[in-house]
Amino acid sequence: MSLVFDGDGAASTSAGSQKALRVRNIELVVGTLGNDGPQTQAMLARRTRLSPGTISSIVHELAAQHRVSARSTISAGRRAVEIALVPDGRVVVGVDVGRAHLRVMGMDSGRRTFGMRSTALPAAHVPAETLAIARHMVDELLTEHGVNRSDVVLCGVAFPASLTPVTGSVVQASVLPGWAGIDLAEATSRALDLPVLLENDANLGAIAHASAGPFTGVRCLVFVKVGTGIGAGLAFDGRLYESASGIAGEIGHFQLVDDGEVCTCGSRGCLETVASTRNIVADFARIRPDDHVDLDDVIAAVTAGDPAAMRLLHNAGAQIGRAVAPICNLLSPDVVVVGGPLARVGAALFDGLVQSTRQRSLPAATKHTRFVMSDLGDHAEVHGACLLALRRVMAEGHVRASN
Secondary structure, eight states, X not given: OOEEEOTTSOEEEOHHHHHHHHHHHHHHHHHHHHHHOSEXXXXXXXXXXXXXXXXXXXXXXXXXXXXXXXXXXXXXTEEEEEEEEOOOSOEEEEEEEOSSEEEEEEEETTOOEEEEEEEEOOTTOOHHHHHHHHHHHHHHHHHHTTOXXXXXXXXXXXXXXXXXXXXXXXSOTTTSGGGTTSOHHHHHHHHHTSOEEEEEHHHHHHHHHHSSGGGTTOSEEEEEEESSSEEEEEXXXXXXXXXSSSOOXXXXXXXXXXXXXXXXXXXXXXXXXXXXXXXXXXXXXXXXXXXXXXXXXXXXXHHTTOHHHHHHHHHHHHHHHHHHHHHHXXXXXXXXXXXXXXXXXXXXXXXXXXXXXXXXXXXHHHXXXXXXXXXXXXXXXXXHHHHHHHHHHHHTTOSXXXX
């Protein structure tokens, strides 16, 4: 308690200081819910370092103002009450620009998602055409759900390449050759007519799993995206690891075969040349030479229990494990999440990855590591784009304090 002294030298309580402290504590609780999502009062107390009594009082006050809602949940095997922000009318949008797909999704300030849309893209898509499609998809999403553009505070955009921190330009021109050499931040903002926040797709997959769901708050989470490319995102204490160069997690260019196939990066025998979905599809097409084969055909074959398709996935997982093992030796992560378009049928890929990783890493390094398949599937990156945008919005105070 702050004390002030009056003119007679007597001490008295500073009501103004107490009020200011209360306001700061309320802002801390609201900011924590905005950054880290819904959580129990016990979790709020740990993260804010406020006493359980103070948390309970603040939650009661915010609930009376209709700024937070509460629902029953189970935490650590016990009944608990989960606290979440009440949506205030503003939203963020996520856009995932892949090598062969485009997805958009909306999210309100209470972290409720809406309007998932997806479409295929040609292999050599270019910014002008792709961003025009994205603008149309975003407009359709907003119209369908009755959201005004003025309520969209920020748009998170995922790209399947490492990006420079300032302009968001593609670091490796070979990954998205049609997108190299342009200021992506300016180009996407102009095309979408929205303020944007850009990030690598694997990094956003890490954010999606470290900021929501059962792994919120784990010390170290590694997200491995297996798609046309292969990348890893790292999250520490729920926060994304970001390098000064923009290059991080490029495990797809881990060299496995000295005289292997030439990779898009110019090297030979990179992980992407032996374990990406593109390679899996090509191998399956050689097994089924009379059929037109794409990734959907591989997924259908795996679902039907086709032994050749399952063997291809297992072998790909084993190769990916060779790149994941050194990460585990270096970081000893709490969780390794495997995602991408094969997540919903990737048991064989997952088994191969886990076996290979454990065989090649120190037993002590992975003793407490959980390996899981993503429950977000191929939507993890666009989900992460929304969450990253919402975090920025909350951190900068753009979300209304009340309705």
